[in-house]
Every structure is written in C-alpha cells, then in structure tokens.
Amino acid sequence: MRSALATILAGALASAMASTPASAAEAPQSDAPCTMSAREVLDEFIPLFFEQRNAKVAFDRWVHPDYINHNPFAATGRDAAVGFLQPFFDANPQARYIVHRVIADGDLVAVHNEARFNPDAVPSAVVDIFRVENCKIVEHWDVVQPVPAKSANNNGMF
Amino acid sequence: MVDPRDTSNRENLSVREVAERFIELFHHQDNPTDAFLAWVHPDYIQHNPNAPTGRDATLEVLAAAVRNNPDLTHDVKRVIFGEEKDGEGLVMVHHHFRRRKDERGYAVVDILRIRGGYVVEHWDVMQEVPETARNDNGMF
Numbered sequence: 075m076r077s078a079l080a081t082i083l084a085g086a087l088a089s090a091m092a093s094t095p096a097s098a099a100e101a102p103q104s105d106a107p108c109t110m111s112a113r114e115v116l117d118e119f120i121p122l123f124f125e126q127r128n129a130k131v132a133f134d135r136w137v138h139p140d141y142i143n144h145n146p147f148a149a150t151g152r153d154a155a156v157g158f159l160q161p162f163f164d165a166n167p168q169a170r171y172i173v174h175r176v177i178a179d180g181d182l183v184a185v186h187n188e189a190r191f192n193p194d195a196v197p198s199a200v201v202d203i204f205r206v207e208n209c210k211i212v213e214h215w216d217v218v219q220p221v222p223a224k225s226a227n228n229n230g231m232f
Numbered sequence: 233m234v235d236p237r238d239t240s241n242r243e244n245l246s247v248r249e250v251a252e253r254f255i256e257l258f259h260h261q262d263n264p265t266d267a268f269l270a271w272v273h274p275d276y277i278q279h280n281p282n283a284p285t286g287r288d289a290t291l292e293v294l295a296a297a298v299r300n301n302p303d304l305t306h307d308v309k310r311v312i313f314g315e316e317k318d319g320e321g322l323v324m325v326h327h328h329f330r331r332r333k334d335e336r337g338y339a340v341v342d343i344l345r346i347r348g349g350y351v352v353e354h355w356d357v358m359q360e361v362p363e364t365a366r367n368d369n370g371m372f
Contacts, residue, residue, distance in 0.1 A: 182310065
C-alpha cells in the first residue's frame with residue numbers, strides 16, 4: 075500500500091514533468107530571454123509542488139507542456155501529470171513530501187525527498203531529477219524505494 | 233590522464249575532482265576496494281539500509297557483491313556536481329546497476345557528501361526497472 079502510494083506520488087510527479095524534445099521547449103512568457111537558472115526555477119517549483127501540493131499551479135507555471143517523463147508508471151506530458159496529481163492531492167490531503175536536500179548544476183537539479191501517503195504510512199525515499207530549459211522543466215527522471223522496516227545501520231535513509 | 237587512485241594531493245582537490253576519481257574507480261571500473269580505500273573516510277556515514285555504517289563494514293558488503301557477481305556494472309547516465317562551499321559539497325550519480333548483463337537491473341541514485349578530500353557520507357535510492365512502462369522514454 076505504502077509503496078503503491080509512493081509510486082503514485084512519484085509517478086504523478088514524473089508524469090507531470092517528463093515529455094519534451096529539448097528543442098521544443100517553450101520560451102518564457104515575455105519575449106525577453108529567460109535568465110533564471112535551473113536552481114532558481116526549482117526554488118519556485120519546490121514550494122508549490124512539494125510543500126503546498128498545488129500540482130496545477132506548479133505544473134502550469136513551471137513545466138513545459140511536452141515535458142519528457144521517465145517515470146515508468148506515468149504517462150508522459152504535463153497535462154497527463156496534472157490530470158492525475160491534482161485529484162490525487164485533493165483526495166489525499168494528508169499526503170506529504172519532505173525535501174531533504176537539493177543538488178543543482180547547470181540545467182539539472184536533483185531533489186532528494188521523502189514521500190508519505192499519510193502520517194501513519196511508511197515513507198518512500200525518492201530522488202527526482204529535473205532538467206530545465208528556458209525557465210521550464212522539460213524532463214524528469216525519478217527513483218523510488220520504500221523505506222524498509224529494518225536497517226543494517228542506525229542512520230536512516232535521509 | 234590523472235590516476236584515479238592518486239590521493240597525494242587530497243587536501244587541495246576540489247569536491248568535483250574527488251568525485252570524478254571515486255566515480256571512475258567505483259562506477260566505471262567496478263572496483264569498490266580501490267575506490268573505498270582511496271577516497272572514503274574510515275568514519276563514513278552510510279544511509280543505505282542494506283549496509284552497515286563505516287568504510288570497512290560497507291566495503292565488505294560491496295566486495296562480496298563483486299565476488300558473487302563478477303559481471304556487475306554501473307552504467308553512469310548523469311552526474312550533478314553540487315555547489316562547493318568551504319571544501320564541502322554534494323554529488324549525485326544516476327546510474328543503471330546490473331548484476332548480470334541479461335537482467336533489467338535497477339535505476340539507482342547515489343548521493344555523496346565530500347569534505348576535505350574524502351567521501352564522508354552516502355545516501356542512495358534503488359528501484360527495479362519494470363518490465364513494462366506507461367511511456368516510451370525509458371527510465372534513464
């Protein structure tokens with residue numbers, strides 16, 4: 075159940091982010107060239123998506139319509155992602171992500187996070203990787219692993 | 233070409249240089265023993281739930297895995313070298329791990345924290361590559 079949830083969370087995210095040829099990336103709203111770095115785009119996207127779980131606004135504002143999603147459980151493209159994610163968040167108000175660390179360089183940003191269906195659920199460890207082009211997220215990869223009940227060390231997965 | 237085992241100038245290497253040498257040995261050459269003895273701090277903090285903490289305890293697990301799976305490979309897909317501050321930084325390695333060439337294997341992200349010329353902490357996430365997917369993009 076919990077791994078299904080985590081997969082769903084991640085899958086939704088993935089599907090929202092995944093499907094666009096780089097060359098098709100959308101220009102910013104104005105005609106002025108985009109000057110935001112990938113990290114700056116994610117600094118806007120992370121609070122909207124991971125903290126507020128406002129999938130519609132996060133994706134409409136920061137994800138390219140044709141983004142390429144590599145999550146195997148998600149359909150590719152922005153609208154497929156929002157169409158899945160927003161109803162999921164609306165129906166599961168206790169779902170949470172905790173962002174533990176962000177690593178950025180050039181056009182890539184990795185977000186190491188903890189996804190949980192509800193406060194009692196076993197979390198999953200997730201790394202989402204985003205590629206940004208012209209101020210839009212154009213591609214997404216992720217890896218999801220349920221946190222096991224027992225560990226060979228006392229350090230936790232985060 | 234720099235010898236990835238050369239630690240002689242460790243304290244003056246950037247986080248990126250340390251990561252590149254570790255990745256060359258560990259992920260490309262599939263040689264955990266040389267990678268760990270050269271670049272991992274003895275007090276390394278391990279977050280992988282299947283491995284004990286500390287350099288030597290983790291290395292025992294990894295060396296056994298290589299002995300049991302001599303054809304294992306880590307096919308590196310992308311690396312993110314995070315910002316370095318005060319000689320410390322995070323590096324992400326996204327790779328395709330396979331124990332045998334004929335298995336679908338796992339998508340893996342390793343996150344390394346590097347400080348003072350050593351890998352001092354490690355987190356990872358692993359997911360088996362499924363047989364089928366809802367898109368044609370692959371996991372990498």
